[in-house]
Amino acid sequence: MKLFNELVFPLIAVVAAFIVGGIFVLIIGDDPILTYQLLLGSALSWPDGIGYTLFYATPLIFTGLAVAVAFRCGLLNIGAEGQLYVAAFAAAWVSIKLGGTVVKIGGSDVNYSWASLPAVLLVPIACLAAMLMGGLWGAIPGYLKARFGSHEVINTIMMNFIGIALVSYFTQYYYKVPGDPIMQSAEIGAAAHIPRLGSFVPGIPGRLPLNMAFLLAIVACALVYVFLWKTKWGYEIRATGANPSAAEYGGIAVSRQIVVAMAVSGALAGMVGINEVLGYRYRYYDGFSASYGFTGIAVALLGRNHPVGVFLAAILFGMLIRGGIFVDAFTDHVSKDLVEVLQAVVILFVACEAFFRGSFNRFGLLRRSKV
Amino acid sequence: MRAIFNIALIFSLLRLATPLIWAALGGLFSERSGVINIALEGIMLAGAFTAASVTYYAGNPWLGLLAGIAAGVFIAWIHAVACIRFNANQVVSGMAINILMVGIPAFLGGALFASTGSTPQIPKEQLLTWWVPVVLAFVMVFVTWYVLYRTPFGLRLRAVGEKPEAADAAGVSVKWMRYSAVLISGALAGIGGAYLSIGQSSLFTRNMTSGRGFIALAALIFGKWRPVQTMLACLLFGFTEAVSIQLQGVRLPSGEDIPNQFIQIIPYVLTIVVLAGFIGQSRAPRALGLPYQKER
Numbered sequence: 304m305k306l307f308n309e310l311v312f313p314l315i316a317v318v319a320a321f322i323v324g325g326i327f328v329l330i331i332g333d334d335p336i337l338t339y340q341l342l343l344g345s346a347l348s349w350p351d352g353i354g355y356t357l358f359y360a361t362p363l364i365f366t367g368l369a370v371a372v373a374f375r376c377g378l379l380n381i382g383a384e385g386q387l388y389v390a391a392f393a394a395a396w397v398s399i400k401l402g403g404t405v406v407k408i409g410g411s412d413v414n415y416s417w418a419s420l421p422a423v424l425l426v427p428i429a430c431l432a433a434m435l436m437g438g439l440w441g442a443i444p445g446y447l448k449a450r451f452g453s454h455e456v457i458n459t460i461m462m463n464f465i466g467i468a469l470v471s472y473f474t475q476y477y478y479k480v481p482g483d484p485i486m487q488s489a490e491i492g493a494a495a496h497i498p499r500l501g502s503f504v505p506g507i508p509g510r511l512p513l514n515m516a517f518l519l520a521i522v523a524c525a526l527v528y529v530f531l532w533k534t535k536w537g538y539e540i541r542a543t544g545a546n547p548s549a550a551e552y553g554g555i556a557v558s559r560q561i562v563v564a565m566a567v568s569g570a571l572a573g574m575v576g577i578n579e580v581l582g583y584r585y586r587y588y589d590g591f592s593a594s595y596g597f598t599g600i601a602v603a604l605l606g607r608n609h610p611v612g613v614f615l616a617a618i619l620f621g622m623l624i625r626g627g628i629f630v631d632a633f634t635d636h637v638s639k640d641l642v643e644v645l646q647a648v649v650i651l652f653v654a655c656e657a658f659f660r661g662s663f664n665r666f667g668l669l670r671r672s673k674v
Numbered sequence: 675m676r677a678i679f680n681i682a683l684i685f686s687l688l689r690l691a692t693p694l695i696w697a698a699l700g701g702l703f704s705e706r707s708g709v710i711n712i713a714l715e716g717i718m719l720a721g722a723f724t725a726a727s728v729t730y731y732a733g734n735p736w737l738g739l740l741a742g743i744a745a746g747v748f749i750a751w752i753h754a755v756a757c758i759r760f761n762a763n764q765v766v767s768g769m770a771i772n773i774l775m776v777g778i779p780a781f782l783g784g785a786l787f788a789s790t791g792s793t794p795q796i797p798k799e800q801l802l803t804w805w806v807p808v809v810l811a812f813v814m815v816f817v818t819w820y821v822l823y824r825t826p827f828g829l830r831l832r833a834v835g836e837k838p839e840a841a842d843a844a845g846v847s848v849k850w851m852r853y854s855a856v857l858i859s860g861a862l863a864g865i866g867g868a869y870l871s872i873g874q875s876s877l878f879t880r881n882m883t884s885g886r887g888f889i890a891l892a893a894l895i896f897g898k899w900r901p902v903q904t905m906l907a908c909l910l911f912g913f914t915e916a917v918s919i920q921l922q923g924v925r926l927p928s929g930e931d932i933p934n935q936f937i938q939i940i941p942y943v944l945t946i947v948v949l950a951g952f953i954g955q956s957r958a959p960r961a962l963g964l965p966y967q968k969e970r
Contacts, residue, residue: 327781331785453946457892458946461942468936469939601773643780647771
């Protein structure tokens with residue numbers, strides 16, 4: 304019965320979103336059924352559809368977990384977008400500086416690096432760099448909230464703009480190969496590359512960009528579960544989120560929990576950089592994120608701020624991204640922006656859920672679930 | 675330096691500050707009534723897209739402006755229903771609307787104009803006279819001030835945002851005050867968006883607000899939720915944007931160019947600093963973000 308309670312509202316939200324999306328498709332003169340068939344069919348075909356779906360889901364698992372951890376502490380982290388940008392840049396920076404990157408400029412070799420570490424050292428260091436930088440970018444608004452009481456929503460939004468502008472500055476002025484027309488850093492050292500799943504799992508073609516970061520995302524889900532529900536810190540974070548005054552009275556340092564939760568949240572968002580830089584593009588590419596940080600809010604809400612829910616919701620949104628590309632190409636009028644409409648409607652419906660829970664409770668249809 | 679600070683800069687500053695002022699005044703109404711309005715960005719996009727599309731088809735910018743206002747009010751109404759009727763988290767609802775308004779204009783624009791979400795170019799003679807919305811924006815600042823501080827409506831609106839229980843006990847309908855505040859906010863932000871597409875430029879392009887809704891929100895906080903200070907903050911942020919445009923391609927005597935990114939982040943850094951209380955105290959309306967449930 305409890306599981307039913309947890310699932311029914313997210314399902315209603317998803318169905319509602321598809322209905323609203325379908326109406327939009329009708330308005331512009333296409334067939335909603337065919338559109339959705341195309342969307343789901345291309346997202347679930349084996350191996351390319353599923354491979355790309357999981358690849359697109361990977362960053363969303365990280366950002367969904369990030370938003371969920373902050374939510375559990377009663378905080379809204381709208382800054383995952385900025386956190387993942389600075390983190391991806393940090394991962395690329397470390398992998399260039401310690402990865403032995405040498406760039407050919409005008410016939411002569413220019414050394415961008417300080418050292419050339421082996422993969423066993425470089426990959427963990429680069430991953431840590433991403434998590435630390437993301438964590439730092441999350442901890443700053445956390446600290447500002449704990450120390451000055453300034454609202455984390457406003458500060459994370461501001462930190463997004465600041466972070467994105469700063470990494471763009473560093474890319475443009477220091478780490479871009481001169482003459483490169485694209486705003487991207489030099490390539491990272493080969494030792495920092497993490498393998499694609501296709502290179503060691505039989506049956507998965509090597510052309511799919513799905514990589515080790517996906518497995519890392521699954522591990523992250525498990526670790527977040529353990530952290531939140533099996534450790535003292537997690538308990539204190541949840542206690543703070545459930546009722547800060549009671550937590551304070553019970554001897555929990557609420558200010559510290561706010562900073563810790565935001566740092567953990569930022570570190571999780573920062574892990575997107577591992578997938579992007581070490582697993583996919585092998586360089587920092589300016590503007591790479593397709594709003595992963597903001598979609599993470601939808602993922603966390605739909606996944607009820609629970610790691611299992613976040614995983615499932617991220618897969619769903621991964622399917623939408625993958626399917627959206629095909630819908631864009633193979634229908635007359637529907638563009639991939641349909642995906643954003645679906646996402647937004649899901650968020651709106653889930654956001655209004657508390658009200659329905661309240662009124663359903665009154666009629667005794669659903670018990671209030673513990674948060 | 676003289677090449678940078680000239681009369682063109684002042685005009686550029688006024689043009690760039692205008693959409694910020696409209697949107698920030700919109701945010702002011704909503705937030706002073708206790709409803710967080712992160713949806714300003716999305717409402718501006720709705721206004722900009724609708725105004726450009728209607729102007730393109732009707733050939734009349736004033737009709738376009740009206741349509742932009744209507745679109746802004748409609749989107750704000752969705753936000754109001756979610757926040758006031760259904761007690762949704764106001765930040766989450768605002769975020770959803772922002773995502774929705776990246777999607778819908780691109781989706782509809784793609785179908786209507788067979789483009790990737792932009793409208794066709796509108797002929798120059800069918801655009802708004804650029805200075806009219808600029809002048810009106812400044813007039814609106816004083817209208818807002820007057821309404822908020824000199825009319826019963828404004829008193830009630832502020833009361834609802836500070837202490838809804840007390841306002842309720844005094845016979846003010848919290849619900850209706852908040853609905854009207856959010857809808858006014860939609861109209862004003864809609865004008866800000868319309869000005870972007872049919873005043874400042876001549877078409878709607880995908881995501882053309884590029885964060886202006888958030889800068890307006892920052893200006894609102896920087897201006898401590900007061901009309902005149904908010905206008906000054908908008909002028910300051912408009913000024914930084916104007917300077918950053920003028921500085922493109924300008925080189926220092928040492929031969930290096932000035933990184934645009936540093937000028938762009940000034941409004942955001944200032945907002946964080948102000949919010950932390952380093953420059954005076956910025957205090958939000960007390961009931962901001964809290965849904966109000968009438969006791970039964």
